[in-house]
Amino acid sequence: MPNQFRFLLFLTFLSVISFGCNSISKENNLLKEYDLGNPEVFAMPESLKEISGIAFDKGRSDSVYAIQDEEGKLFRLGWQNQKAQHVKFGGKGDFEDLAILKDQVIILKSNGDLYSFPFADVRFETMDKAQEWKNILPKGEYEGLYADPVSEEIFVLCKSCSQDNAEKRVSGYILKMAGGIKKTGNFELDVEKIKALTGKVKKGFKPSALAKNPVTGDWFILSGFNKVLVVTDKNWKPKEVYPLSSNNFNQPEGIAFDKSGNLYISNEGDETLDGNILKIKRLVK
Known part of the structure; x- marks a missing residue:
């Protein structure tokens, strides 16, 4: 057998091994520092059956703040308290x-408002009408919002926007609160x-939904439609994609990190x- 042919066989063997290892890792949901197949589950009360976005205040995980798809209410609850408090900020x-x-x-809102x-005001049941900001973003369907506590920039990600070809790219926008909410920049995800x-x-x-990992600086981007979790670097370059099993992730809609890096x-x-x-939980080695 010629030496060149032996070398080609050896390279093929290495490729098969490498592909097999990557496949096993993703099938087992072994995300770096996170075991997606072994989460701790917190059931929501009936008022949050249609929970969508979630967030923490300054990364503190003693209370979680959440909204749901149908009503203009911001909910606040502790992990051991099934009764959620809420403040009404808008209509349906x-x-x-x-x-x-x-x-x-x-x-x-899904239309970009x-x-x-x-x-x-989250401590009260009612409040003065919230400030509305319309026509800042291009027309489309939006589901992902994140505010960076360091840069104080606000990031919004399109779910389905007319200017995008979802098979090639997804647009995102950078906003700032300075005498109002203003668009200051944009970014995009390379779907290819x-x-x-x-x-x-x-x-x-x-x-x-999207959130930034406070430990690594990577972006974690969730898709309920595709049932995947995409990890990109700080410049939005995709690094890893992990499938989300329907056994645990019935309809994933929101994502957040606490200050310790738990997901x-x-x-x-x-x-x-x-x-x-x-x-x-973040697995600290």
Whole structure:
């Protein structure tokens, strides 16, 4: 057997081994520092069956703040307290995500409209009408919102926008609160690079939520439509894609980190299942 042929066989063998190892890792949900297959489950009360976005105040995990799809209410609850407190900030609507930035709560509606009100108002059942911010973002469907406590920038990610081809790219926008909410920049996700990591986005990538890992600086981008979790670097370059098993992730809609780097993902309920929040502890080696 010629030496060149032996070398080619050896390279093929190494490729098979490498592919096999990567496949096993992803099938077992072994995300770096997180075991997606072994979450701690917190059932939500009936009022949060259709839970969507979640957030923490300054990364403190003693209380979680949440919204749901149908009513303009911000909910607050502790992990051991099934009775959620809420403050009404608006009427009925398709509210998708929220962020807490300094002394303000920011809430995203699916059409791209934003609402803001003082964080101090979360203690009450009613409040003055929230400030509405319209026509800041291009027309489209939006589900992902994140506020960076360091840069104080607000990031919004399209789920389905007319200017995008979801099979090739997904647009995102950077906002700032300075005498109001203003658009200051943009970014995009290269879906072709996500495709290179998984076959689950052949029909396009439709993100549901995003959050920045406070320990690594990586972006974690959730898609309930594709049932995947995408990890990118700080410049939005995709690094890893992990499948989300329907056994644990019924309808993943929201994502957040606490200040210790523990990961939380919220799931909408249905006719037979409660809504929940899954806590995936950061595995410190």
